[in-house]
Amino acid sequence: MVSVCTTCKGLQKHLQALGSGIQETNSASLRWLSTTLPSLRCSTNEGCRACATLLQGILLHHDRFVGVKEERIRISAESFHQSGSTPSRQDTQDHLSVEVRWKEPGDDCYDGDEHGHDQVYPDLKLEFFTDGDGQSPFSAIGRGRQISENPLQDSGLSMARSMINECLSRHSRCRRTKPTTLPKRVLDVLLEDGSKGIRLHESDFDYDEQRYEFGEFLTLSHCWGAGRSVLKTTSKTLQTHKKNIPWSTLPRTFQDAVVLTRALGFRWLWIDSLCIVQDDSSEKLRASTHMDDIFTNSFLTIAATSAAESTDGLFLPKARPFKIQATDSKGSLYRIYVREQPPHYSFKAPFNEGAHMNDWELPFNPSEEANLQTPLLKRAWAYAERLISPRVLHFTKSEMILECREGYQCECGRIGDSVFDSRTTDSVKQEYARIISENEVRGDHANGNNNRIDSVASQLAATSLTDADKGISKRREEAIQLWSYIVTEYTARNLTYDADRLVAIIGIAKTLAGILQSGYIAGQWTFSTLGLLWHPNDSALCRRPNNVSQNIPSWSWASLEGSPIFFDNLMAMDLACTASFPSERGRSPAWSPTTGDALELTAAMATEVTFRVDGPSEYSLVKDGISVDFRPDISPPRGEDSLESGETLICVLVSMTFRSSIIGLVLKQSVSSAQTYRRVGRFECYECQRDGTDEEPNDAESLFGHWFPEIEDMTQLDDGPQRTFIVV
Template sequence: MVSICPNCKGLQNRLGASDLGHGHAPQRTQWLSTTLPDLELSANEGCRACSLLLQGILLHHHRFAGAKQGDVKIKAESFNDSNAQRHLSVELRWVQPDFDIPDQHEMNGDDDSEAHPDLKLEFFVDVSTPSPFPAIGTGRHLTNDSLQNTGISTIRGLIQNCVAHHSSCQQNASTALPTRLLDVLSGDDPDGVRLCLIESNGSDQSYEVGEYCTLSYCYGTGTKIPRTTTKTLQAYQKNIPWIVLPRTFQQAITLTRDLGVRWLWIDALCIVQDDVTDRDREIQNLDTIFGNSFLTMAATSASDSDHGLFRSKITTDKLPVTDNTGWVSDVYVREQPTHYSFKASFDEEAHMNDWELPFNTSPDVNLHTPLLTRAWAYAESLLARRVLHFTDSELILECREGYQCECERIDNSLYDSRATNTVKQELSRMLSEAVSESDLSTSSETLRDDRADSLVSKFAATSINGPTEALFQARDDALQLWSYIVTEHTARKLTHEEDRLSSIVGVAKVLNRIIQSGYVAGHYTYSTLGLLWYPNDGNICHRPDNSVPSWSWASIEGSPIFFDNATAMDLACTASFSAKDGGRHAWSPTRGGAVTIAAAMATEAELRIDATNEYSLVKNSVSVEFRPDTAPTHGHHDIKSGDALVCVLVSMTFRSSIIGLVLKRSKSEPEKYRRVGRFECYDCQKDGTDDDPEDAESLFGYWFPEIEDMTKLDDGPRQTYIVI
């Protein structure tokens, strides 16, 4: 009788392997759960299957060289996939998971909530090759060089699948080109590249149309990046020397040519960097630049522009294996393509109100995809029709309807039950439905920057007669989505923090097709609730001394910004926004002036800071907790115990809490105020008593005894505060 290896069951089907699936066709079958020393023992005792697994694992020994062998835990399982991917997945763990870090659990669809493995390998054979072990099935080869024929063919296949099947990703044949583009097919010189001014100088504004690509990348140190300036503009219009271009630029140019596209947009070269007017105009036109692009190439795994789009990919090793009949087969082993940066434990069927944010920004998850940690790149990916991510493991195409990848497993819950990010798809769906609902015949996506700004202003000034309930709901949903986008955006990095508003203006313009509102310094003037933002952790935040007004979320740096948009009761508080120069412009995306707040329920309260640095506000011997925007406070926004602060009640939420703003009178301009924080009152406490706290609604009676009928707030007097 043949003995069966107790460790791996000989990797033979149905020989004692545990069924992780259900019914007659198990989807996942676990073959192995052991440690590295036990696997070595089985291999030394003659188990051919364990010997093969050990060989493949030791090819990657450098990954766990510093770990104790007894700490290296190994699990192997195979899959019954209808797409004929039946590789053997081998997971190794040697680092104790930290469950306090977000996204460090439920990373692989496991019910035991283990952290994602420290190393994940896959063993597979070719489709035409018989496998020496039934548990090792067929796999899919990945391209090693995206500029070779097989790589270009793979890229074309991903794009063509999107073009052919995704209605949201379709493109107008008469798409207008940006102001400047790189002509990558000019002249007889194979390395010839020149900068072209596309915009006509004539008064008829007859712009050229066509296909072009865009590049999204990390600047890095930026010391070697060539930039178009007022001094280099004329020379670059004749020729840009190939040798001065960093590797990422060179490879983007080569791929654009290989795809048969003439034009390429790269920000450093297509925007005159030392011309403030040109830079501001082009930044405010990013919605059309990326939205009209045929393809955005993303150097997702490159930390700077010198690394290139196509970094060295994961190698695939070939191991010859002899089965029990003497037949020699090749088994391939490689590090499994990872989708960790693109997925998270997230319910994609959930309503926006139940989304967990930020989606997936933990440092270890994005270690190999630095571009995904950048704020500019996040906004570009939302605007782009389709983004081709070049990662260390494979190509991933992100478009307005989902994701594709080379291994074809990114959205397959069999291999990873976590969901991909749906914000881009939700944005696309909203825009499609909004255009249908309002029957807008002209989309700002097909307009140039000057006409797009005109359209935005028109939207803001238009009075909508008899809007449907669906249109109201669409605007509210768009505002909700905007707040989530700001949270994701502020969770990402910026080299220059003063770009916080500039980097997101393109997304704001796109959403304004639905909201149809004024927009000042990051806020749609349609809603006062946008002022109820708060930093996730004020202890790590700071307020730089810049031109951003205190009422804007962009005045705070260092932490993701969250919002309170859902309200059960409006407490008769309104806000009127103005631009930096004091005018009431409808569209002032990066500069804001004062906000005039008119509130029916506003009062002065005393600040109290206890020994543990807990903040509270007290009036009539009744206190509520208070959360300053930064702790400790400093500069113009410095507050001390005993200070008199103004509390402006804005709304009551479905959580039965009262939310408001906390203002401090400006020392330099006593008639004006600065925001220092936000409070959310769930309950209030009487001083000097041991009574249990009373609910939030009791605060109305203690702080505003003069208001006898809450239903008549809109008809009563209001106090006005100018917030700078």
């Protein structure tokens, strides 16, 4: 009788019925082994052909764990049940998944807990599979999903069309409800002269008069890179480009986008650098504030997701699977393929699924590896384009990924299936689409202004926290919470020009304005005072924008660069603080990014405090011997935010949160005018300490009695004396 390998059971499915101990981890998969790399070597040396195949495939990726002690490398393998009794070829996932885990030497996160370690996404995940005939000496290794080497080949185009058709046929939010209009300029990629060149088509188009030319078009989202190689339309080249743009002048990414547009059967393509006159500042601003019209109307956004430069092209070389020769018990040769499972990059979080969006760790996936492999996803403009577009076809170094308003599809077929990839999938785009779609279905835009909400945005109002809390609808709450997530992600991404800070997000704001029914100034929705309680994730990385012409007010999150911005939108108690904006701003262009607005902040609980430097990057606010920790917006404070120890500041209490903390704003008197103030920070008090004593710190609520002893009844704050500050 032939002995069966105790490590892997020979990777033979029929042994499952013999009570071999193969573990059924869940209804969809079978666990074949859980061992260490030295044990796998030992089993290989003892003659197990299956272990030898696994070992060979793992060592082909040895560069991933160079320097790691082999005894710290753990290996597990599982295969998957077919979905349904007669699964289609498209759904077949018959490969063997091998997970390799290790911790880098000196990593403090590793505590030797194997069970906890196994819950973390593996450091390396490999797929062992056969080619189309499915022949293998090991029944646990079956056919794998093919990934096209070139999306322009028949198999690649077929996959792209299949994903798009799946989206159109199954997703109601992704379908067109009315004819689409062309932007002011688009590229005509189907010239009648038969040349490979293209030309710039200028339609009879006017935003204000609502004159449009109808047609389906695609858009390109790409990294400009250093900018030297990007072909642009200028006032000098405009007329020439309307006649012909020679093929040889197009950078590789543009050429690939044109070829793909033609292959998918479309005539029109929009590329920002060619369809906007780049040396006309007024046109650039006008086009930028109408990005929502362009990308919402686009049938498909082509995303050069892994290209850092316009010369890189869409279709970057993919790593080919390794080939392994394996034999059966009779000595017959078989070919086994092994590749790293497509990583899905920044579309997946570093944490497992199941976490609600409110509990997500933001930014969603800031890992250096993800950013390196998908540079486009690190760009702020591209983030806005991605959210607004009905569907985005991402071209990455590993596969094509279609992201739409209802989910994801990919060539490997695993991005949206937790059986194959347990990490949480970035669903902000889908949540964004759901909120907008549900609002449209309810008929909130019955006046026909679904995409023309300038009049709503110009209604600037003074609204108290109490009014906002009581009057806001569930949809409004969802929308403002979503806006907070979007701003955090947006500010975690890069912009080449500070002047674009408020411009690049206008398209998203316009699409949400119909739900929020609020004025919008400098990134702030005027109905929500809580929106002023933003704070940078790391004030040590922050600076004020270099572009002084916009004069972004200090109370706006857009006034800081360098760090993701977070918000506090939930409170347990309103501390009678209201914010209002000058009513004359309502007569200004609704979506102009030009700012400089003053904010009138009226508060029942505002007091003078002393700023104190306690150490390097350590600061506090002191009054009557009671101190609380303070983190300024910029650390160390400098420029217009400079602060000296002993300086008097104004502390305005805004709300008490469900975290049992008190949150407020810290203001500094403006140098230019004694009547105005600038925001220099936000503080959150969890506890307060009496200076010069060893007493236990008091909880946050005791701060009211220490700093505001004159207030005897907290329920009567609205009726008591209040102070107003003009914040610029």
